[in-house]
Amino acid sequence: QLQLQESGPGLVKPSETLSLTCTVSGGSISSSSYYWGWIRQPPGKGLEWIGSIYYSGSTYYNPSLKSRVTISVDTSKNQFSLKLSSVTAADTAVYYCARHWSDRSRYNWFDPWGQGTLVTVSS
Amino acid sequence: SYELTQPPSVSVSPGQTARITCSGDALPKQYAYWYQQKPGQAPVLVIYKDSERPSGIPERFSGSSSGTTVTLTISGVQAEDEADYYCQSADSSGTVVFGGGTKLTVL
Numbered sequence: 001q002l003q004l005q006e007s008g009p010g011l012v013k014p015s016e017t018l019s020l021t022c023t024v025s026g027g028s029i030s031s032s033s034y035y036w037g038w039i040r041q042p043p044g045k046g047l048e049w050i051g052s053i054y055y056s057g058s059t060y061y062n063p064s065l066k067s068r069v070t071i072s073v074d075t076s077k078n079q080f081s082l083k084l085s086s087v088t089a090a091d092t093a094v095y096y097c098a099r100h101w102s103d104r105s106r107y108n109w110f111d112p113w114g115q116g117t118l119v120t121v122s123s
Numbered sequence: 124s125y126e127l128t129q130p131p132s133v134s135v136s137p138g139q140t141a142r143i144t145c146s147g148d149a150l151p152k153q154y155a156y157w158y159q160q161k162p163g164q165a166p167v168l169v170i171y172k173d174s175e176r177p178s179g180i181p182e183r184f185s186g187s188s189s190g191t192t193v194t195l196t197i198s199g200v201q202a203e204d205e206a207d208y209y210c211q212s213a214d215s216s217g218t219v220v221f222g223g224g225t226k227l228t229v230l
Contacts, residue, residue: 046209046221046222046223047158047211047221049220049221052219060218062218063124063218064124096165096166102217104217106154107154108213108219109154109156109171109172110158110211111171111177112168113165113166113167115164115165
């Protein structure tokens with residue numbers, strides 16, 4: 001059974017870079033069938049897709065965040081990572097990683113999801 | 124930017140049928156997906172490709188599509204179905220979009 005687990009600091013200072021890692025277990029991140037994605041949810045609000053990566057390193061991002069986001073993959077560790085630069089209080093959210101079923105065309109969905117990790121931006 | 128529109132809330136009594144809609148201009152060309160999220164938990168996929176149900180999801184959950192609107196139907200609603208429900212799709216460039224979410228209350 002595939003499982004994903006987010007890890008990283010729970011508190012980040014304004015203007016700094018948020019860094020999170022997602023560890024995949026029970027399956028290989030190098031599968032040719034999937035992307036791997038990051039989604040966030042501010043407290044009490046809805047879901048926002050951040051971006052996704054293929055095991056080869058090919059990425060695509062939400063245009064609204066693209067200038068600040070970098071997603072990378074480490075197939076040797078079965079992990080993928082998120083970096084979000086120049087954070088503000090508006091970036092405070094629960095950050096989820098998920099397997100992203102996508103053909104970059106007509107279909108794409110997220111299943112399963114990690115449990116999520118709360119990142120607070122505050123000095 | 125592309126948006127998916129959901130009603131903020133839906134209320135039903137136990138045993139009744141709940142219908143949650145999601146509207147978006149690209150839905151005739153892009154599949155829609157539905158997630159259930161209970162408080163403090165991660166979202167769970169309940170419908171994919173408009174109307175397919177993942178294994179392990181009860182048969183009372185179904186999805187349908189008509190033009191620019193997709194609908195999640197929960198037949199015979201149970202107390203455990205009380206949750207937030209999010210639709211998700213993509214725009215023509217492949218950018219993933221989520222609806223604003225609908226809070227389902229079981230009276």
